[in-house]
Amino acid sequence: MAQTPPASSPRTPEVNPPSFGSEAGQAVSGSATPAFSPLYQQIKGLLLQSLQAGEWKPGDLIPSELELAGRFRVSQGTVRKAIDELSADNLLVRRQGKGTFVATHSEQQVQYRFLRLEPDSGNRDGQGPAERQILDFRRLRAPAEIAHRLGLRSGDPVFEVRRVLSFQGTPTILEDLWLPGSPFKGLSLETLANHQGAMYALFERQFGVRMVRADERLKAVAADAESAATLGVAASFPLLSVERVAYTYNDTPMEYRRGLYRTDKHHYHNELS
Amino acid sequence: MAQTPPASSPRTPEVNPPSFGSEAGQAVSGSATPAFSPLYQQIKGLLLQSLQAGEWKPGDLIPSELELAGRFRVSQGTVRKAIDELSADNLLVRRQGKGTFVATHSEQQVQYRFLRLEPDSGNRDGQGPAERQILDFRRLRAPAEIAHRLGLRSGDPVFEVRRVLSFQGTPTILEDLWLPGSPFKGLSLETLANHQGAMYALFERQFGVRMVRADERLKAVAADAESAATLGVAASFPLLSVERVAYTYNDTPMEYRRGLYRTDKHHYHNELS
DNA sequence: GAGTGGTCTAGACCACCTT
DNA sequence: AGGTGGTCTAGACCACTCC
Numbered sequence: 001m002a003q004t005p006p007a008s009s010p011r012t013p014e015v016n017p018p019s020f021g022s023e024a025g026q027a028v029s030g031s032a033t034p035a036f037s038p039l040y041q042q043i044k045g046l047l048l049q050s051l052q053a054g055e056w057k058p059g060d061l062i063p064s065e066l067e068l069a070g071r072f073r074v075s076q077g078t079v080r081k082a083i084d085e086l087s088a089d090n091l092l093v094r095r096q097g098k099g100t101f102v103a104t105h106s107e108q109q110v111q112y113r114f115l116r117l118e119p120d121s122g123n124r125d126g127q128g129p130a131e132r133q134i135l136d137f138r139r140l141r142a143p144a145e146i147a148h149r150l151g152l153r154s155g156d157p158v159f160e161v162r163r164v165l166s167f168q169g170t171p172t173i174l175e176d177l178w179l180p181g182s183p184f185k186g187l188s189l190e191t192l193a194n195h196q197g198a199m200y201a202l203f204e205r206q207f208g209v210r211m212v213r214a215d216e217r218l219k220a221v222a223a224d225a226e227s228a229a230t231l232g233v234a235a236s237f238p239l240l241s242v243e244r245v246a247y248t249y250n251d252t253p254m255e256y257r258r259g260l261y262r263t264d265k266h267h268y269h270n271e272l273s
Numbered sequence: 274m275a276q277t278p279p280a281s282s283p284r285t286p287e288v289n290p291p292s293f294g295s296e297a298g299q300a301v302s303g304s305a306t307p308a309f310s311p312l313y314q315q316i317k318g319l320l321l322q323s324l325q326a327g328e329w330k331p332g333d334l335i336p337s338e339l340e341l342a343g344r345f346r347v348s349q350g351t352v353r354k355a356i357d358e359l360s361a362d363n364l365l366v367r368r369q370g371k372g373t374f375v376a377t378h379s380e381q382q383v384q385y386r387f388l389r390l391e392p393d394s395g396n397r398d399g400q401g402p403a404e405r406q407i408l409d410f411r412r413l414r415a416p417a418e419i420a421h422r423l424g425l426r427s428g429d430p431v432f433e434v435r436r437v438l439s440f441q442g443t444p445t446i447l448e449d450l451w452l453p454g455s456p457f458k459g460l461s462l463e464t465l466a467n468h469q470g471a472m473y474a475l476f477e478r479q480f481g482v483r484m485v486r487a488d489e490r491l492k493a494v495a496a497d498a499e500s501a502a503t504l505g506v507a508a509s510f511p512l513l514s515v516e517r518v519a520y521t522y523n524d525t526p527m528e529y530r531r532g533l534y535r536t537d538k539h540h541y542h543n544e545l546s
Numbered sequence: 547g548a549g550t551g552g553t554c555t556a557g558a559c560c561a562c563c564t565t
Numbered sequence: 566a567g568g569t570g571g572t573c574t575a576g577a578c579c580a581c582t583c584c
Contacts, residue, residue: 036561038572064550075574080551088361090546096551097581114545213546219536220493220511238493238511244545263492270543272387272517273363273486309580311553337569348555353570369570370562 043072043082051091051102052249058104058204062092065100091212091249105200105211112198114214114246117173117261118269127167135230136162137189139181146178149245149256157181161192164230171231172266175242175259183209183254200246209254214246218268227260240268316345316355324364324375325522331377331477335365338373364485364522378473378484385471387487387519390446390534391542400440408503409435410462412454419451422518422529430454434465437503444504445539448515448532456482456527473519482527487519491541500533513541 047068056062065083069076083100086092090113093101105113112124119127142150142158150158158178165173179187184207195202203209222236231239240261248254261268320335329335338356342349356373359365363386366374378386385397392400415423415431423431431451438446452460457480468475476482495509504512513534521527534541 040572066550077575078573081572083551094551095582097549097583099550116543116545213544216543216545218491218513218541218543220513220534221536222511236509238495240491240493240513243540261493263494267516268491270389270489270491271486272389272489313553339569350556351554354553356570367570368563370564370568372563372569 039074040078040081040085043068043074043079044085046072047082047086048091048249054208056102057208058102058210059106060102061099062102089212103210105198105204111201114200114211114244116268116270117263117266119167119266131166131169133164133166134161134189134192135164136160137192142178146256149253150178150180151253152180159184159187163192167266170262170265172262173259174227174230175257177255177257179255183207203254209248211246211254212248214244217243219243221260223260231260231262233262233264237262239263242268312347313351313354313358316341316347316352317358319345320355320359321364321522327481329375330481331375331483332379333375334372335375362485376483378471378477384474387473387484387517389541389543390536390539392440392539404439404442406437406439407434407462407465408437409433410465415451419529422526423451423453424526425453432457432460440539443535443538445535446532447500447503448530450528450530452528456480476527482521484519484527485521487517490516492516494533496533504533504535506535506537510535512536515541 047062050056050062062068063071065076065079068079072079083092083094087094087100090103093103095101103110105111118124138160139157140160141155142152144154146152146158147154147156152158158181160176160178162174162176164171165175184203187207191202191206192199200211203211219241221239221241223231223233223239225235227239228235228237231237233239240263242257242259242261244255244257244259245253246255246257320341323329323335335341336344338349338352342352345352356365356367360367360373363376366376368374376383378384385403391397411433412430413433414428415425417427419425419431420427420429425431431454433449433451435447435449437444438448457476460480464475464479465472473484476484492514494512494514496504496506496512498508500512501508501510504510506512513536515530515532515534517528517530517532518526519528519530
């Protein structure tokens with residue numbers, strides 16, 4: 001920055017100085033709400049904007065810390081702290097010597113980041129990849145509850161997908177999912193059926209929609225006749241019901257999903273801390 | 274530190290210098306394994322030792338960053354980074370202007386940090402505190418599976434507790450839990466029955482055992498006759514089975530727990546990211 | 547060797563809490 | 566006023582990757 005060594009001389013960064021006035025040292029923080037936001041949070045916000053705007057896409061290399069520091073007229077340390085947090089939130093991934101990249105669901109290592117079902121014995125790799133089968137695909141007008149979960153209005157167009165995931169030939173997960181029509185315009189059965197790998201990777205590549213976090217609600221339920229038949233279990237077999245709302249940047253809901261998991265040979269794993 | 278401004282002169286901190294030799298600049302990182310560990314990680318390790326050793330107990334104020342920096346002969350920034358990570362792991366809690374404290378389960382705000390069951394409508398506060406009832410308490414020799422989960426040997430003494438948690442008068446959780454005998458020596462039915470609040474708070478206060486993280490495995494199961502009767506549901510009612518191993522510092526297992534949750538009016542909430 | 551992220555330092559100042 | 570954590574800077578050097 002344009003600043004002489006021995007302290008003093010307040011910064012005048014590009015980012016809007018939050019609490020201290022634009023010039024003349026630090027204001028006594030007026031009268032109303034504090035509303036103080038540190039510089040690195042502002043930088044974080046700016047980086048988030050670029051991510052939301054699609055300026056940098058999943059997998060992309062973003063500018064170096066030094067370049068960003070220059071662009072925002074702050075020190076490298078401040079940019080680092082902003083990136084640290086975005087990286088902790090799984091929005092960015094640092095790679096020493098190479099740079100910082102936009103996180104993606106397309107990497108082998110995080111293929112099933114949101115799928116918490118694991119075989120009771122052995123690890124996930126041991127059972128091979130999941131076999132996917134689309135049972136149904138349609139475009140419809142959102143019923144009240146679906147609309148509510150997706151932050152839409154009743155009647156807004158949505159896509160509905162029903163599919164089964166099998167492990168080693170055993171149908172294990174039956175799920176319905178709903179996607180808002182606009183962001184996924186052009187989604188087709190063919191696209192879904194031809195795609196290999198995690199569904200969220202497809203969403204990124206084809207629609208630029210990156211799922212960032214999700215909320216799940218779990219319950220134990222008895223299988224209804226249809227579900228039981230699809231999953232190959234007896235009627236009223238206990239199943240794990242997993243209801244998920246997945247969000248993209250900005251906490252915008254982008255998917256509502258209802259799954260029924262067989263848990264006789266698998267379990268839902270969760271780490272508490 | 275004793276160090277003149279313009280660079281050079283390698284540090285000679287109290288902590289064992291990891292990869293670069295004790296003197297004469299930076300070694301070319303010999304031949305064998307990298308084994309490089311940054312200073313702040315070493316500091317983190319030292320702080321962890323103090324926590325494990327019980328030098329600072331849950332709720333205690335630990336020395337200030339500046340004092341720790343002096344003690345370890347490193348800069349404040351390095352101590353900060355170590356504390357940052359311990360704080361992110363919920364082992365320490367920073368409070369601006371006051372200091373850094375050892376995290377505890379005894380605070381109101383985190384009373385149910387490990388209990389993910391929530392009412393379907395309304396929040397947790399709306400339903401009032403859980404009513405606890407101890408059904409059984411005994412001291413026994415660990416069967417093979419319990420011993421295995423707790424990292425003990427079959428036949429080692431353990432405590433077994435069976436209890437019910439009710440919300441607004443409705444029995445909702447039935448759980449059995451096992452604790453290793455040695456760390457919990459002196460545990461009695463009276464202690465358990467008289468205690469108000471989260472069980473993990475009791476463990477901290479009475480036994481100095483702090484639960485730091487836990488692994489849970491969830492399944493949907495059908496209620497057996499006894500569980501159904503206790504929880505007031507029909508036989509083979511679907512219940513959420515929650516199996517938990519809780520760990521203290523150092524990843525030492527300190528509790529094995531098997532719970533059966535009614536999920537007709539509650540759900541298990543999980544956030545994915 | 548150049549470029550990137552990663553570590554470490556030293557010092558200034560701010561925000562918050564206590565006395 | 567003095568102490569604590571929180572932010573920000575500037576600069577040095579290290580580890581890693583690629584050319």
